[in-house]
Amino acid sequence: MSRDLAEVSPGVWVATAAIWTSNTTVVVDDDGGALVIDPGITRTELDSLADAIHGRGWRVVAGLSTHPHWDHVLWALSLGDVPRFASPAAIAALASDVERCWAEASSVDPAHDRALFGALTPIGRLAGAPVGTEVPLGLPAPHHCHVVSHRAHAPGHVALVARGVLVAGDMLSDVEVPLLDVGPGRDAARAPADPLADYEQALDVLERAVAVHDVDVLVPGHGTVAVGRPAVRRRFEADRAYLRELRAASAGRPGRGQAPMADPRLADAWVAGEHAAQAAFLGARHG
Numbered sequence: 284m285s286r287d288l289a290e291v292s293p294g295v296w297v298a299t300a301a302i303w304t305s306n307t308t309v310v311v312d313d314d315g316g317a318l319v320i321d322p323g324i325t326r327t328e329l330d331s332l333a334d335a336i337h338g339r340g341w342r343v344v345a346g347l348s349t350h351p352h353w354d355h356v357l358w359a360l361s362l363g364d365v366p367r368f369a370s371p372a373a374i375a376a377l378a379s380d381v382e383r384c385w386a387e388a389s390s391v392d393p394a395h396d397r398a399l400f401g402a403l404t405p406i407g408r409l410a411g412a413p414v415g416t417e418v419p420l421g422l423p424a425p426h427h428c429h430v431v432s433h434r435a436h437a438p439g440h441v442a443l444v445a446r447g448v449l450v451a452g453d454m455l456s457d458v459e460v461p462l463l464d465v466g467p468g469r470d471a472a473r474a475p476a477d478p479l480a481d482y483e484q485a486l487d488v489l490e491r492a493v494a495v496h497d498v499d500v501l502v503p504g505h506g507t508v509a510v511g512r513p514a515v516r517r518r519f520e521a522d523r524a525y526l527r528e529l530r531a532a533s534a535g536r537p538g539r540g541q542a543p544m545a546d547p548r549l550a551d552a553w554v555a556g557e558h559a560a561q562a563a564f565l566g567a568r569h570g
């Protein structure tokens with residue numbers, strides 16, 4: 284079986300997983316060299332992605348994990364023994380929490396290979412770099428691939444910009460509200476000082492990348508691909524509106540009733556639960 288790949292822009296292909304509408308992006312050079320970003324959730328998906336890539340005559344030259352959550356650091360040997368890049372901060376964060384992350388991955392699919400889980404190569408040029416730093420991904424990735432680093436959602440999160448497409452990782456989704464970094468496994472003691480400000484800053488960084496690179500397609504880690512500049516702009520507007528309301532609610536006095544948010548993404552029970560958890564986290568921080 285081979286996975287369906289849809290070309291969302293010349294040389295940029297997306298496969299959507301059965302679980303959580305998770306998106307895998309494949310950026311392909313003219314010579315067939317392919318960069319695979321966040322390859323999938325189940326072992327079957329990884330292997331069938333490899334079939335799809337090889338069936339088109341391409342070969343995987345590198346991988347990229349956008350951030351250190353378990354569903355973004357999986358791999359299978361069928362995709363090839365190639366470097367899988369991530370930011371140094373993401374690699375450090377995963378290393379500090381790898382057994383919990385592996386337990387989640389292997390509970391969803393026991394067929395995953397522990398030896399390949401989170402076996403990542405640091406993007407050296409991001410070492411010690413300030414938030415918003417943009418660097419070329421470099422060889423062996425296809426040409427014209429840049430990554431932008433920030434701290435929203437997870438430590439060392441990167442977005443990829445290639446050929447007018449922003450591969451956003453777990454941000455700018457039409458099915459998930461912005462999910463703050465509230466600590467590994469919701470361990471608030473290990474959360475950053477101000478994850479809401481980190482998130483707002485990341486949106487600034489990504490919006491600048493959209494302008495500089497003339498982006499008109501956006502691939503979120505989960506949800507629907509946004510096609511066209513107005514659709515891309517609306518993703519930013521929706522996330523900023525959510526964060527404004529979240530900030531206002533968290534600044535309110537504890538115990539005072541808050542009007543429910545109008546964000547349609549909260550209709551999903553899982554998203555609503557994540558929203559409630561991060562609202563409680565912020566309330567505790569500010570209370």
Ligand SMILES: [Zn+2]
Pocket residue numbers: 350352436437453
């Ligand atoms: Zn994530």
